[in-house]
Every structure is written in structure tokens, then in C-alpha cells.
Amino acid sequence: MAEPFEMRIELGKVREFARATGSRHPEHTNAEGAVSPATFLMSSAFWQTAASSAWPRDRDMRRVLHAEQEFSFPKGPPGVGAVLTGQSRIADTVTKAGRRGGELVFTTLVTEYRDESGELVAEVRQTLVETSKATGADK
Amino acid sequence: MTGWDELTVGASAEPRTDKPLTVTDFVRYQGASGDMNPIHHDPAFAKKAGYDTVFAVGMLGAGRLSTLVTDWLGPRNLRRFGVRFKEQAWPGDELTYTAVVTSRREEDGERLVDLELTCTRQTGGTHLQGWATVAVPGAHA
Numbered sequence: 435m436a437e438p439f440e441m442r443i444e445l446g447k448v449r450e451f452a453r454a455t456g457s458r459h460p461e462h463t464n465a466e467g468a469v470s471p472a473t474f475l476m477s478s479a480f481w482q483t484a485a486s487s488a489w490p491r492d493r494d495m496r497r498v499l500h501a502e503q504e505f506s507f508p509k510g511p512p513g514v515g516a517v518l519t520g521q522s523r524i525a526d527t528v529t530k531a532g533r534r535g536g537e538l539v540f541t542t543l544v545t546e547y548r549d550e551s552g553e554l555v556a557e558v559r560q561t562l563v564e565t566s567k568a569t570g571a572d573k
Numbered sequence: 574m575t576g577w578d579e580l581t582v583g584a585s586a587e588p589r590t591d592k593p594l595t596v597t598d599f600v601r602y603q604g605a606s607g608d609m610n611p612i613h614h615d616p617a618f619a620k621k622a623g624y625d626t627v628f629a630v631g632m633l634g635a636g637r638l639s640t641l642v643t644d645w646l647g648p649r650n651l652r653r654f655g656v657r658f659k660e661q662a663w664p665g666d667e668l669t670y671t672a673v674v675t676s677r678r679e680e681d682g683e684r685l686v687d688l689e690l691t692c693t694r695q696t697g698g699t700h701l702q703g704w705a706t707v708a709v710p711g712a713h714a
Binding site: 447450451452453454455456457459461462469471472473476477478479480495496499500501502503504505506507508510511559 | 591612643653655
């Protein structure tokens, strides 16, 4: 389990993210009571530190592809103004044979986000796959 | 807003086809998300990694696919959204997004619909497969 990190849901960032993902829905842009877009927690990159990342730092990112991504919200996406505490862990690692030889290593990272009362607000599951060579090399 | 009675199995969102993808779209998304991987905006870096040129950030299409769902059924009602990344998408691609109801259920006092989602390229190839669960308010179980 990596170190916890704080993430604040900010209106300007929510508006920027909504626009970048093609939404002008007023529930993302209202000055009062806006909620974050479905995939907004990707921007936790701005709040994470090396210590809060569960991903091993020695990996060659040219060999890594994003395989799957999932967001769960027990009561809907977090609202603007929320102060969340996130914590990441590696949930699963599976090695499979690649179709063109070599190995594929699938790693699933889970990040839980809790509000100030400790209630689970969001769970994010990210699956990354490492190939045995640079990802574009077999084209 | 579309209600419980209309959200029968097979009901679908109006499909959406975006303008051709541009590197500007990638850069805008990368700035918003903080994922500055140069493979999506630096052609020299992409070539070094073995690609002909830069390719789309998968999470850009994923975000737009989730927008189809939340513009249709309301951002607050989303309970789950996921994607599996298939073929890469490239600058100039025209991506089409679809969402269809595959099941209806009740859980913890909420009425929920499960959706199957797709994002396809103009070639017919699948860029993303997705799934979502959305609560339908005003219809208490």
C-alpha cells in the first residue's frame, strides 16, 4: 500500500476537464453544486507524489500500455469542493503469453478515495500491460 | 431527462460522431489530466518508440465516451464507468460513440441500468469497449 495523498476537487479544473472530454453539461460547470466528470480522477496526477504511487518506478514506460480503466462511485461522482484522501495499491499481477511471442505482464492498480468522514467515495481500477519490447516495435 | 419507463433493454443514446481527431485534442486532454506522455504529441518520441507518428490518448476517447452517457442520463447519476482499450486511434480518425441499455435492476433502493458502450473508428475498428451503470432517479425501488 502506497502513501495516502490529498486531492481537492476544484471548479476550474473540473470545467477544464469537462471541456477537454467534450461536455458542456451545466452540472459540470455551475458555480454552485457542480460534480466532477466520470474520468476526472485521472487528474490525480496533479496531487500524487512518488511516495503515493503504487506503480514501481523502475519500469520502462515505452513498454507499457493502458489496458483497462474503471471508475466506481457508490453515490455518484465527487462534487466540487470535496477534499478526498486517495490511497493506491497493486491489486493483481498476471503474466500471459503474448500472441506474437514474449510475455505480457498485466498489473491492476486500485486507488480508493475517501471523504473527510472516511466514507468511500470512489474506487478507480487501472490495468497496465508491460510488453517484452517497445510497444510500437511489432508494427 | 430519459426516465425509467423508456430505459428498457435495447434503448440507446443518440450516437455521437466527433470531428476528426487532432493533436490539439490530445494536448488539451493531456493538459487537463496531467498525463504528459510525449508519445501523444511529440512525433520524434513516437517514432523512437516504433510508431509512425503520435496516437490518441486512450483516456481522451474514454472521457468522451463517458460524456455520451452523462449528457444522456445526468452526471450525478453515474455509478460505474469502465473501458477496455482495443485499437489505437490516430490523428484524423472520426470516432463514433454508442451506448445501449443491456439490463435493469434494483440495488440498495436505487433503480439502475447497465449499459454497453462502444467507440469505433471510421474504419469500423473498435477503439474502446466500455460499460457503465447509471442510477435512474425519480423512480424509487
